[in-house]
Amino acid sequence: AQTVTQSQPEMSVQEAETVTLSCTYDTSENNYYLFWYKQPPSRQMILVIRQEAYKQQNATENRFSVNFQKAAKSFSLKISDSQLGDTAMYFCAFMSGAQKLVFGQGTRLTINP
Amino acid sequence: GAVVSQHPSWVICKSGTSVKIECRSLDFQATTMFWYRQFPKQSLMLMATSNEGSKATYEQGVEKDKFLINHASLTLSTLTVTSAHPEDSSFYICSALTGSGNTEAFFGQGTRLTVV
Numbered sequence: 591a592q593t594v595t596q597s598q599p600e601m602s603v604q605e606a607e608t609v610t611l612s613c614t615y616d617t618s619e620n621n622y623y624l625f626w627y628k629q630p631p632s633r634q635m636i637l638v639i640r641q642e643a644y645k646q647q648n649a650t651e652n653r654f655s656v657n658f659q660k661a662a663k664s665f666s667l668k669i670s671d672s673q674l675g676d677t678a679m680y681f682c683a684f685m686s687g688a689q690k691l692v693f694g695q696g697t698r699l700t701i702n703p
Numbered sequence: 704g705a706v707v708s709q710h711p712s713w714v715i716c717k718s719g720t721s722v723k724i725e726c727r728s729l730d731f732q733a734t735t736m737f738w739y740r741q742f743p744k745q746s747l748m749l750m751a752t753s754n755e756g757s758k759a760t761y762e763q764g765v766e767k768d769k770f771l772i773n774h775a776s777l778t779l780s781t782l783t784v785t786s787a788h789p790e791d792s793s794f795y796i797c798s799a800l801t802g803s804g805n806t807e808a809f810f811g812q813g814t815r816l817t818v819v
Binding site for chain 1: 704735737741745746747749752794796798800805806807808809810812813
């Protein structure tokens with residue numbers, strides 16, 4: 591079974607700083623997808639970024655980018671120029687052919703003014 | 704992105720009663736929807752996979768008779784918590800797949816269920 595591990599329960603940075611959230615996963619499959627979701631206090635799950643495992647190039651979405659290391663099974667999220675609105679729970683997630691999302695434990699990120 | 708609407712946003716019910724939660728895909732058809740449960744300060748736990756026109760697939764440890772799932776159309780899945788008890792109080796979230804290869808999941812707003 592696939593597992594997703596986020597080893598940082600909480601993180602806190604100052605506004606405008608860069609922060610990196612860690613995620614590792616375990617799978618025996620070769621084709622899969624990785625995601626980062628944001629869950630603000632409203633609890634609405636919002637897709638931040640996705641990465642296809644077959645793509646070597648790291649995904650980027652404006653201030654959000656990932657460092658995907660397939661061999662190491664690592665998928666970290668970098669947030670540049672952090673903003674107060676980035677304060678939220680962040681979940682790393684894995685999806686394979688079964689199309690089920692497996693979530694990590696989450697990292698609570700706080701951006702301080 | 705695609706919109707998934709979940710209703711109600713919150714509900715309070717008495718022990719022993721049943722409550723139904725709806726999950727609708729508003730601007731796309733979803734053959735597959737998922738139901739999650741989230742306890743405070745914890746991650747999302749997959750309860751079941753809802754497939755249009757067929758029986759839902761439940762995860763290990765989830766009681767089928769307690770959490771009834773119906774996916775009668777391509778835009779609607781419902782979760783009914785039967786004979787609710789206080790321990791069923793939780794945050795329930797649905798999601799639906801769309802996009803390239805059906806690999807993009809969009810989530811409803813969630814339903815906070817409180818059983819008193």
